[in-house]
Amino acid sequence: xxxxxxxxxxxxxxxxxxxxxxxxxxxxxxxxxxxxxxxxxxxxxxxxxxxxxxxxxxxxxxxxxxxxxxxxxxxxxxxxxxxxxxxxxxxxxxxxxxxxxxxxxxxxxxxxxxxxxxxxxxxxxxxxxxxxxxxxxxxxxxxxxxxxxxxxxxxxxxxxxxxxxxxxxxxxxxxxxxxxxxxxxxxxxxxxxxxxxxxxxxxxxxxxxxxxxxxxxxxxxxxxxxxxxxxxxxxxxxxxxxxxxxxxxxxxxxxxxxxxxxxxxxxxxxxxxxxxxxxxxxxxxxxxxxxxxxxxxxxxxxxxxxxxxxxxxxxxxxxxxxxxxxxxxxxxxxxxxxxxxxxxxxx
Amino acid sequence: xxxxxxxxxxxxxxxxxxxxxxxxxxxxxxxxxxxxxxxxxxxxxxxxxxxxxxxxxxxxxxxxxxxxxxxxxxxxxxxxxxxxxxxxxxxxxxxxxxxxxxxxxxxxxxxxxxxxxxxxxxxxxxxxxxxxxxxxxxxxxxxxxxxxxxxxxxxxxxxxxxxxxxxxxxxxxxxxxxxxxxxxxxxxxxxxxxxxxxxxxxxxxxxxxxxxxxxxxxxxxxxxxxxxxxxxxxxxxxxxxxxxxxxxxxxxxxxxxxxxxxxxxxxxxxxxxxxxxxxxxxxxxxxxxxxxxxxxxxxx
Numbered sequence: 001x002x003x004x005x006x007x008x009x010x011x012x013x014x015x016x017x018x019x020x021x022x023x024x025x026x027x028x029x030x031x032x033x034x035x036x037x038x039x040x041x042x043x044x045x046x047x048x049x050x051x052x053x054x055x056x057x058x059x060x061x062x063x064x065x066x067x068x069x070x071x072x073x074x075x076x077x078x079x080x081x082x083x084x085x086x087x088x089x090x091x092x093x094x095x096x097x098x099x100x101x102x103x104x105x106x107x108x109x110x111x112x113x114x115x116x117x118x119x120x121x122x123x124x125x126x127x128x129x130x131x132x133x134x135x136x137x138x139x140x141x142x143x144x145x146x147x148x149x150x151x152x153x154x155x156x157x158x159x160x161x162x163x164x165x166x167x168x169x170x171x172x173x174x175x176x177x178x179x180x181x182x183x184x185x186x187x188x189x190x191x192x193x194x195x196x197x198x199x200x201x202x203x204x205x206x207x208x209x210x211x212x213x214x215x216x217x218x219x220x221x222x223x224x225x226x227x228x229x230x231x232x233x234x235x236x237x238x239x240x241x242x243x244x245x246x247x248x249x250x251x252x253x254x255x256x257x258x259x260x261x262x263x264x265x266x267x268x269x270x271x272x273x274x275x276x277x278x279x280x281x282x283x284x285x286x287x288x289x290x291x292x293x294x295x296x297x298x299x300x301x302x303x304x305x306x307x308x309x310x311x312x313x314x315x316x317x318x319x320x321x322x323x324x325x326x327x328x329x330x331x332x333x334x335x336x337x338x339x340x341x342x343x344x345x346x347x
Numbered sequence: 348x349x350x351x352x353x354x355x356x357x358x359x360x361x362x363x364x365x366x367x368x369x370x371x372x373x374x375x376x377x378x379x380x381x382x383x384x385x386x387x388x389x390x391x392x393x394x395x396x397x398x399x400x401x402x403x404x405x406x407x408x409x410x411x412x413x414x415x416x417x418x419x420x421x422x423x424x425x426x427x428x429x430x431x432x433x434x435x436x437x438x439x440x441x442x443x444x445x446x447x448x449x450x451x452x453x454x455x456x457x458x459x460x461x462x463x464x465x466x467x468x469x470x471x472x473x474x475x476x477x478x479x480x481x482x483x484x485x486x487x488x489x490x491x492x493x494x495x496x497x498x499x500x501x502x503x504x505x506x507x508x509x510x511x512x513x514x515x516x517x518x519x520x521x522x523x524x525x526x527x528x529x530x531x532x533x534x535x536x537x538x539x540x541x542x543x544x545x546x547x548x549x550x551x552x553x554x555x556x557x558x559x560x561x562x563x564x565x566x567x568x569x570x571x572x573x574x575x576x577x578x579x580x581x582x583x584x585x586x587x588x589x590x591x592x593x594x595x596x597x598x599x600x601x602x603x604x605x606x607x608x609x610x611x612x613x614x615x616x617x618x619x620x621x622x623x624x625x626x627x628x629x630x631x632x633x634x635x636x637x638x639x640x641x642x643x644x645x646x647x
């Protein structure tokens with residue numbers, strides 16, 4: 001890190017030009033990042049007075065430059081290199097590691113997904129071993145927070161299975177729920193498992209915070225009703241104490257309860273298509289066969305493992321376009337199949 | 348050249364050296380004085396170097412446990428900076444030795460008698476990490492995740508944090524600051540824009556207010572009794588480390604009749620009025636007299 005190796009380039013408007021990182025080269029960027037995240041940066045001094053987070057400036061650079069900028073690519077590769085370095089020296093935790101993981105929690109990077117996915121897999125397989133490797137639960141938990149950003153548990157993600165397994169480990173249950181719950185609907189699907197495994201002392205607090213954020217997120221979309229409707233879709237899966245706790249959290253957050261006083265059946269009739277059914281369903285849908293479509297929907301109704309999904313004019317969202325594209329009138333006629341008061345049904 | 352990154356900051360062109368600095372420099376041996384000049388030249392080449400050098404020259408309260416104007420502690424600091432620099436071969440080593448010198452002389456500014464201070468202190472941390480950790484501790488991991496993702500309004504988060512605040516949930520690591528020395532301010536007749544995170548960051552001359560990259564940082568306010576922390580002192584260049592936005596106190600002996608002489612003062616960025624500034628020893632967040640307040644997000 002000699003004086004000539006790097007010159008921060010400031011544009012006329014006072015902003016930093018990320019090109020200077022691209023020009024400095026990979027090796028320099030890696031060493032700069034390591035030093036900065038360890039608390040020393042001669043180029044962009046770290047303010048001790050206000051406890052400046054060393055990672056905040058790096059997140060700002062990435063935000064301004066965009067992840068495809070060559071300077072950002074150097075930084076992303078440097079992050080991966082430092083993560084690898086930390087894994088090699090574990091359980092000794094390098095000084096930079098806390099800020100490095102905090103950076104990964106702030107901004108998704110193109111290079112780090114596999115590293116974090118591996119950590120989540122190993123944690124799900126043997127949490128004690130992984131915690132021991134990183135020096136304890138606190139450090140492992142920080143890695144999981146970052147993993148939520150770097151390898152979220154999207155339904156199609158390779159890490160999904162590991163996240164779902166993590167849901168069964170009490171001290172990680174809420175973190176795993178956050179990772180797989182890419183929407184409130186998704187979270188509601190996993191709520192029963194979470195409820196079963198989450199430490200009893202944390203349940204009420206976490207459920208309250210979940211309902212609070214769900215009501216906020218759905219505020220522009222008939223908030224309470226929407227949240228309640230999603231929860232009602234799951235009623236058959238939820239144990240009574242979970243329903244009671246959900247109602248309590250809803251009321252505590254100023255909304256109406258979802259279950260108390262509601263008369264069963266208050267859940268939609270349609271269930272997602274079980275594995276293996278997809279081909280047999282799509283074929284008649286494409287053939288535009290009304291009777292076949294109705295049969296399919298009736299079969300779906302009888303599936304014992306309901307899960308949340310959106311109903312569009314009486315048809316599960318994933319098949320809605322097929323219906324409407326081939327026979328819009330059929331879609332209208334199927335509306336009657338949806339029970340009164342359910343999403344997509346008549347008011 | 349490294350000053351380019353901070354070119355928009357107000358640099359000292361011709362700082363007037365303090366009497367303390369001159370006497371401390373005079374107390375060095377000729378070898379140490381020569382090494383100190385080399386250190387000064389190097390420091391001047393750092394980011395914000397001219398102001399760092401200017402601050403060093405204007406330092407007037409680094410007296411340790413002695414009285415106002417006694418140069419022994421300051422001379423010791425200059426000597427340590429000089430010898431550490433002479434031993435370093437690379438910039439990184441020199442940065443480290445400067446940081447080590449600063450750490451060794453932290454909380455060595457002139458003591459502030461307790462009667463010179465009000466009963467309550469305030470501390471501001473521009474740190475999303477800190478805000479997230481507090482939310483996690485009191486409201487659970489979801490609150491932290493949503494705050495960091497920018498999906499949680501800071502006012503709402505602050506209200507929920509206040510209603511859930513339970514000091515018994517704090518851990519040993521939950522402290523007023525990360526280091527042993529903590530900067531603090533307090534309410535004063537000149538006022539402060541405490542309702543706006545960016546304005547407050549400017550009034551306190553925090554780097555987030557003049558960063559060359561976009562900023563999105565949560566600011567947290569801690570309020571605590573003055574008596575709950577120890578070792579109240581004037582802040583010095585050693586406490587501020589290598590950050591050039593710090594402003595040393597003017598070389599005027601403290602006079603209770605003139606409160607502006609009894610503490611350090613910030614040099615704000617922009618139009619805001621200066622804020623009083625002191626340092627004291629770190630302590631647990633259990634000393635807070637109310638729940639931490641999320642002032643808002645510093646966004647620019």
